[in-house]
Amino acid sequence: MRAEFFLLPAAALVIAGPVRAEVFLTVEQAQSLMFPGASFAKDFRTLSDAQAAAIEEASGANVRSRTLQAWRVSTGGWFIVDEVVGKHDFIPFALGLNADGSVKAVEILEYREAYGGEVRNPKWLAQFTGKKNGARLQLTDDIQNISGATLSSKHITDGVRRLLATYAAILANR
């Protein structure tokens, strides 16, 4: 058998290293960035089957995890950490909500994907600012698609819409 056929695969195995995740913000850094000077009271919840079903019904997005990682903000509003499905791995992100439930900010905490990192672009993320539960928040319609990063931008859009529905169902008026 010809040795040349194995040259490239062998080289690939030597060169290919472990996947290295790029952490942009820790949870604490995202909290300080979104709510400067505020303190945060951890208020994690576990969604019941009925609550998850109601959120899916309201948002049209799949509730993959039953754990709601939320912090009540001392200056008013909520800080939520969640993740959505990326091409290879999950994309952790943070959502800051004003006291009236509108989006204050969205930040990507970590990105492990081969491409689509443009979703960190502040101008793209700013499209969510001010949106409330009930806004359509559909990619290519209300939220501009990022060409070449369609999967990531679609899933983040779906994730924000789902968290706004989660806020309305679980956190509002608490």
Added chain:
Amino acid sequence: MRYFKLLGFSAVAGLLLAAQTARADEPVFGFVYTTDLLPKNQIEAEQWLTWKTEKAHGSFNLLEGRNEFSYGVSDNFQLSAIAIYDWTEARQNAVDGTTTPPEPFSAYFPAPNSRFNATQLIGVSLEGIYRVLSPYTDPVGFAVYFEPTFGNRFMEYETRAILQKNYFDDRLILAANFTWAPEIRFLPPDPYADPGSVESTRNTNIETDVNVGLAASYRFAPNWSAGWEFQNEREINGWAILARSQWMGNAYYTGPTIHYGGEHFFVTLTALEQLPWSNNYMGEPVILNGRDYDVDFEKVRVRLKLGWYF
């Protein structure tokens, strides 16, 4: 020999110069294509190795190598430059017990009981894929594919329609391919053919492959997907795919596929086995135990795809 070294070393040099920013179009399947393409201005290198083995009798191995460099012309159009090179060995492998080289080596005519061993640059090709609909923003993904190949005594034009539908947050991928691929071979006289037959003189062989591929893959863990593929391959004499009198062989393959996709690298491994459902419509003696062992069919195919993002 020299071109194998050149191809190998140029690709390795490219790998060593690979940039840190990763971009990808990523095949989760070995034999079935999806509509996922490289983003605009991104470059990727792929190395395929396909091992085909087990004929009716004797010994048979075919190793097909494929070097591919792809470029995203736009977010919906990808072009690739490809080099294809094969190695094979065969001995008394046909249903009638004679030594019969595989289709890429059709211009070779070994003695019926000899051991055949050859290496050859099969051809170079240009592959283009244009995505019409995206599975992420449209109800179904749809793309068209073309790949002309030019080689020594050989030309092929492969066209393909690609359909993709995703479920469960795009973790479940379903894909279907419909392929039409006419090929022309300019063959020298076969010294072992019956005197007076077409094969005993210099001749042109035209054949059309019509294939249907179906596949499903699920991302069961971060970076890892696993699935299943199914292929139906039909060989037609000449161009007339609807003329039943010209149908030659018909074979079915199926098997598992596994894929790892990382930030700078991916690997896909697929193993298919021919199902005992084959037909040879022309009555040629190439079927044994329900499997077709004509020059372009074998019992087992294993494909390894490696990719690097530049």
